Amino acid sequence: MKTAVVPVRTAVIGEGVDAVPARPVRPARIQDVAAAAGVSVSTVSNVLNRPERVSARTAERVRDAVAALDYVRHPGAAGLRTGHSSSIGLVLPDVTNSFYARIARGAADAAYDHGYSLVLCHSGDAPEREQGYFTMLVEQRAVGVVVVPLGADPGRLSRLRERGIPLVLADRAMPDRDGCSVSVDDVAGGRIAVQHLLDRGARDILVVNGESGIRQCADRYQGARQAVRSRRGARLRQVAAEEMTVAYGAKIADQLGELPDGVFCTNDFLAAGLCRGLAERGVRIPEDVQVVGYGDLDIASFVGTPLTTVRQPVEELGRAAVEMLLDEIEARAEHVHETRVFAPEPVPRDSTRTPGPTGT
Amino acid sequence: MKTAVVPVRTAVIGEGVDAVPARPVRPARIQDVAAAAGVSVSTVSNVLNRPERVSARTAERVRDAVAALDYVRHPGAAGLRTGHSSSIGLVLPDVTNSFYARIARGAADAAYDHGYSLVLCHSGDAPEREQGYFTMLVEQRAVGVVVVPLGADPGRLSRLRERGIPLVLADRAMPDRDGCSVSVDDVAGGRIAVQHLLDRGARDILVVNGESGIRQCADRYQGARQAVRSRRGARLRQVAAEEMTVAYGAKIADQLGELPDGVFCTNDFLAAGLCRGLAERGVRIPEDVQVVGYGDLDIASFVGTPLTTVRQPVEELGRAAVEMLLDEIEARAEHVHETRVFAPEPVPRDSTRTPGPTGT
């Protein structure tokens, strides 16, 4: 869906012809450096890549020449010889979604730290586009790919691997014998959230969930059950919202019959809506009902009473993904595939009380 | 600032040694295709790049061979010969910021459509890191760069250009003789917002702004002035918030003496906070006071009464940036630099009334 756009004014600057004045000089090649330093190309290459193989004196001469000529290496050409590029693919459904954006950020940081460049691939929930990016990455001889896969079509993924490109799965970790994966532990997240409520005296817990078909929702509920089971006298109910939005959160607050004393919403939108709905009914938060959200989205801290929530280390997810990828690439034989699951952590704010000895 | 993270469990799958079973076969080269089709390499290359130079019969034979061998072209090697790669750099302060994420999305889409790959560079507000990415892009022989520049250090930018890499500036358009730029028209945005209020009968307008040192803020205020000036009997006041956050928006609502009948907040956070603050004082929105925000952030639709706001065509910004870049690259001599300014558009929601004949 293209946004209609009106470019109000568009000014033309420069003349085009003389706007490309001195056609920029051809960048210096390694050969030029060699000539300038009075050594052979191979020596220059050695200085650059295995400095220990060359005497201090020549090394310095070479480095001077490099500086003088403003030489910059051409990793493309190098890759041609060595057989691998230095770029990593990052394939995700939508950069605009803050969850994926945080993954991208972590991944970009890690790639930068290790001297790799990150190719952003926006699959936009379209499998054929995901596939298009895969072939593009194969062409580029990408050294590896981090992917938040779309459908559960492992075929496409393994075809990439057959091409010799290691893959790390992020977030939607399907069990995967042939590669690493990273994800966050939603069961633990649910447990943490409800444990937090229990610790603050809540005993009649309501889970406001999304559709149980969504893995994250099911997992978080399971975690909630675990927490409640371990505390005698505690009780757990669940209600499912059709969509995990603010509007549906509010709607559920309206329809609530017997009020619980603790609510765990499996995402912050639901929680924000619920809080608003409850507030309109005159219910005080956290005095009458304590509320915990999930995700630590921006909205959690904006809402009327700042929301206690569960934070997922998403940037770390992205970072870990590329680091595991690089390990697979660099260690090769010694590498063992790993399934890394990150634990979320509670973010206490005003929608829950401070912990007391008991409560009831 | 690294988030503390606890990987709860980490399972080891596979054995590492035999986890890399059949070392994937070396991908087919153009030479293999040539052999299989019984033609020369150059013919294969011609089939691939200038099909008109080769007879239909041979072309088909070659294409069959390509399919049979599952040949994929190696643009890196090609680039070595032709002198240019097919990757574009996108340098921005923070992908996590939804504004920049939207730019990234638009840019990624455009790059994909034109067969270029987009290298994500996360400068993270650190000039030295921005510089680091610049040199990385020079190394890669990136064909061009779209950048949301950090400081106003045109030196770094022009140094990139001297290297022969065209640059398009996004968002923070400084007037730029040597390249294209894209941005949104904040003056128009301010005018639109206030015009919207005036059209709905508001006459005593308050602008809740950020620091006037920020260009966007100054521009939006200027637009507001233009709108008010063109309507007799209308009056404009301004108040500046120290930060453009929900909290400060609420604070301003508290401190407000004489109530205006229309408020233009120069960003949606301020607007959300202001609405909450006003609501707590018992002020009805939009009956007593109409409110317009800016940016069409997620929060605008979540808030108590959904917020009328101004939407910026940010994805289009990103898309246009790479397209202008590609024009510069492909048209070369005929290209003329352009400064493209996009117009924002109003998004009417519940925090303003429906337009009436007048209103007073």
Place this chain on the structure above:
DNA sequence: ATGACGGCGCAAAACGTTTTACAGACTCGC
């Protein structure tokens, strides 16, 4: 027949590196 011309296809050079195998120059121990 002959010459010119067009259409196809090919050989080879070039792009900028890395790496292998080797050569020359020292040093050292005898």
Place this chain on the structure above:
DNA sequence: GCGAGTCTGTAAAACGTTTTGCGCCGTCAT
């Protein structure tokens, strides 16, 4: 002095393309 061993440095091949210039072979007009 001499051979073995160490250091430095080098020539050349290789990576996978694209492109230039050329040659071959029909065809067509003369």
